[in-house]
Amino acid sequence: MIVSALKKTSSDRILVEFEGGESLRSTLAAVTDARLYVGMELDEEEYAALRRSSSRGLERQKALELLSRRPHSRKELKDKLLRRGVSEEDAEDCVAWLAERGFLDDEEYAGAVARHYAAKGYGAGRVRSELQRRGIDRELAADTLSDLPDNAGKIDAFLARRLGDPHDREAVRKVSAALFRRGFSWEEIRAALRRFDSNIEEE
Numbered sequence: 001m002i003v004s005a006l007k008k009t010s011s012d013r014i015l016v017e018f019e020g021g022e023s024l025r026s027t028l029a030a031v032t033d034a035r036l037y038v039g040m041e042l043d044e045e046e047y048a049a050l051r052r053s054s055s056r057g058l059e060r061q062k063a064l065e066l067l068s069r070r071p072h073s074r075k076e077l078k079d080k081l082l083r084r085g086v087s088e089e090d091a092e093d094c095v096a097w098l099a100e101r102g103f104l105d106d107e108e109y110a111g112a113v114a115r116h117y118a119a120k121g122y123g124a125g126r127v128r129s130e131l132q133r134r135g136i137d138r139e140l141a142a143d144t145l146s147d148l149p150d151n152a153g154k155i156d157a158f159l160a161r162r163l164g165d166p167h168d169r170e171a172v173r174k175v176s177a178a179l180f181r182r183g184f185s186w187e188e189i190r191a192a193l194r195r196f197d198s199n200i201e202e203e
Contacts, residue, residue, distance in 0.1 A: 001018045001019070001020075001022070001041065001042045001047050002018060002019045002039065002040070002041045002042075003016060003017070003018060003036055003037065003038055003039065003040045003041075003042070004017045004018055004019045004038065005017040005038060006031065006036060006037075006038060008028075009025075011028075012027055012028045012029070012061065013025065013026070013027055013028070013058075013061075014026045014027065014028055014030075014031045016031065016036065016050070016054075024050065024051060024054055025054065025058060026050070026053075026054035026057065026058075027054060027057035027058060027061065029057055030050065030053040030054045030056075030057045033053060034046070034049070034050050034053070036050075055090065056090060056093060059081070059086050059090045059091075059093070059094050060093075060094050060097055060098075062081070062084070062086070062094075063077060063081055063094035063095070063097075063098060064098065064103065066080060066081075067098065067103055067104070071109050071112065072104070072109070072134075073104075073106050073109050073110070073134050073135040073136055074095050074099065074104055074106055074135065075134075075135025075136075076134055076135045077094070077095055077098070077104065078091045078092065078094075078095050079135070081094060081095075106135075106136060106137075106140060107140060107144075109134075109136075110131055110136045110140055110141065110144040111144055111147070113127075113130055113131060113134060113136075114127050114130075114131065114144045114145065114147075114148055115148075117130055117183075118148050118149070118154075121154050121157075121158065121182065122182050122183045123151055123154075123155075123179070123182055123183035123184030123185070123188065124145050124148070124151065124183060124184075124185070125180075125183035125184065125185060126181075126182055126183025127145060127148070127183060128141055128145060128183070129183070131144065131145075151184060151188055152188070152191075152192065152195075155179060155184055155188060155189065155192040156192055156195060156196065158175070158178075158179060158182075159175060159192055159193070159196045160196070162175045162178070163175045163196065166193060166196050166197040167197075172193065176189050176193070179192075
């Protein structure tokens with residue numbers, strides 16, 4: 001196959017045209033690596049190699065574009081690429097390529113997610129669920145949660161805002177259920193209620 005034209009379609013994408021009307025979408029890196037030029041003739045093996053490198057390069061660009069919109073875990077990004085029709089092999093390649101270059105870091109991402117939800121007043125249970133939903137493995141999730149500050153102050157503040165009488169059983173039931181939904185354990189909630197009751201009595 002003889003290259004008849006190299007047309008730049010964006011800053012890093014090239015349309016390679018061949019005599020006979022066939023064309024191939026490629027990347028600047030793939031074209032440069034293959035040292036393509038107008039008039040160059042490719043045999044079947046060289047053409048197949050160009051197709052593979054072009055496809056992989058385009059998938060990597062697609063993955064990088066997804067990351068530029070918001071951070072992802074490795075699993076989140078791979079799953080999203082698979083849903084967009086990227087092959088399993090190419091999706092794995094994209095994830096590995098980005099991780100090697102520091103664009104994907106599950107540890108850093110897990111810490112950011114955990115801090116975000118903790119700052120919003122959620123407990124360890126809710127944070128753990130969010131980490132698992134985003135593809136963070138159990139061991140890393142556990143390590144991330146162990147680095148978070150103690151929840152006591154957050155629960156105490158929540159009770160101070162929401163609970164007037166610690167002896168009103170219905171009010172206690174409602175506020176306890178609300179705290180549980182926010183990811184706090186029953187043990188943490190019971191301890192906070194005891195503190196709250198003691199504070200009221202001391203006042």
